[in-house]
Amino acid sequence: MTLSLLFQHIVNALSLGSLYALIAIGYTMVYGILRLINFAHGDVFMLGAYVAFYGITLVSLPWWAALLVSIAFTALFGIGLERVAYKPLRDSPRISIMISAIGASFLLESLAVLIFGGRPKGVPVPDVLSKVIHFGSVSMITISLIIPLFTFALLGVLVWIVNKTKTGMAMRAVSTDIEAARLMAVDVNKVVSFTFGIGSLLAAFGGIMWSFKYPQLNPLMGMMPGLKCFIAAVIGGIGSIGGAVMGGFLLGIIEIMIVAFLPTLSGYRDAFAFILLIVVLLVKPTGLLGKRQAEKV
């Protein structure tokens, strides 16, 4: 393999990994605060992409406006989803709320098939984002450069919110013990809504970036990215924001390098992601950056 090909592979890996990282952050946020694996995350991701698509095509908004509208809408939607599907089950066993999440996921997918239609749609990608840039013989499109920048910026903002702000303090309190937090006059409902708002906002942003990079929408588009980013979050240590980013990049790099160095195995790319998940769960169940926690009884 020549050096320029290797560089091209590295660029591809980082660009894919940053996208995984972006979506994994949302997963891990919700889990970190509520200990809930939000299986509907991938479908919120799909919804965000569709709303932006209709913003551009039906209402002919400029792409950045469609992006903002979609993010706002999806964040509100996420808050609503939590109210309807998760809040009534907050005191039930954890398994009930997880099943409810799976139900919400199927409901959203089926609704999307009915409302948006089952046929895939092509996304009009703004020219600014799809320009090809060359560095010597290595080439990439602008969106691949923008996504990692945003991933790191959002990582910074989230770490700041969680660690430095009052809301963040409340979030950490809720994550440690909901009842105790309530006794300390933390408005738990507000904190949970805020967390879901942020999680959905991230999913929507990820979905829109995804649809600009891979300009194709279908109602089940959130399934695979949802699973992959769940894996990324687990690898990094679910609940840890930094870990999610790390897991995302790691997954992207492994997926690309498998095809690069073992091209005959390229069909087994997804299988490797899942094998990685199993290995991590067996060897280091808390993930790379996860903290070991005693289960409360």
Added chain:
Amino acid sequence: MKKAVGCMLLVLGIAALIVACGPAAPKTVKFGVFEPLTGANAGGGALEVEGIKLANEMYPTVKVGDKEYKIELVIADNKSDKVEAANAAQRLVDKDKVNVVLGSWGSSLSMAAGPIVKNAKVSAIGLSCTNPLVTKGNEYYFRVCFIDPFQGTVMANYAFKNLNAKKAVIIREVSNDYSVGLAKFFADSFKQLTGDENAILAELNYNTGDTDFSAQLTEVKKFKPDVIFAPGNYTESALIIKQAKELGIKTQFLGGDTWETPEFIDVGKQAVEGVVFSTFFATETPITDTSKVFLDAYRQKYNKEPAAVTALGFDGYLVARDAIQRAGSLDKEKVRAAIAVTKDFPGATGMITLNEDGDAVKSAVIKTIKDGKFTYMATVQPY
């Protein structure tokens, strides 16, 4: 008291049910439409359903013996998924008790239904599924299109003779029987034409539903082929070609009939301009009188040009209807026998004669994309 009322209601309900389902002679002939309407192949499925529905509007009845029956379409979504496909096919033959099955877009999906229609002894007519294994060894599965050994040869010939290509790279959708089969037939034929055992530099794989192909395409860059053959589902293929352009690959892309869906252009946009693929039918060269009838009706109803698979949907319906009329009976075995001897039936896509495997032997058409439209290039005869 409450219990008593409940029991009464239950009894009433059951009675109503029995009355509703009273024995009634079948007044309709049922055509099961077995197509992907959601999921990765939904675009293709929808095109075939368009053709079937159009045919149903134009020829809504069938004469069995001297009785006129209405033809009812029972549409089952196989969800672009092999497991769901088996379920959908089972439902069509068991619950809906259809007389004939039409479809499916996608050879893998049709193959999933193969053993089910065979066990139920219900005849099925594939419309655009081209993998030879769909009909091979299954006397109940037929099709109104050509098969991949021919299609692979057509594209290999095009690569060798028209493009003067000596080396090719293949990108396959490895979870799709259609793609794997067609890639193999192309490779065999291309090696034979070039007389070079190593004419295929590499075969790279991806899975249905993948979106990132940058790693595979970076590999392609290394090989510097004269031509890239990438048969596969339309959205994945469009993304592959788009990402290839982004990586600076200028090599000519060739593909198969699955590319002819509006979604292929919709997703690929500028990037898919100039790609070349084989398909079944071109509106520019109507072949039979039925072609004209079909084209006029379609253009009037939809106000656009039909895709080749839409014409095949139209033909599949007509072949099934014609066979039932010739059989003069709804007996499963008689219908099967009548379909099997279909000879010189004038369909929209040409004269349809089924060979001993139940496959139609027809010419192929080569198309390209020009200014965002599928454009006719040439017709290739099967001999």
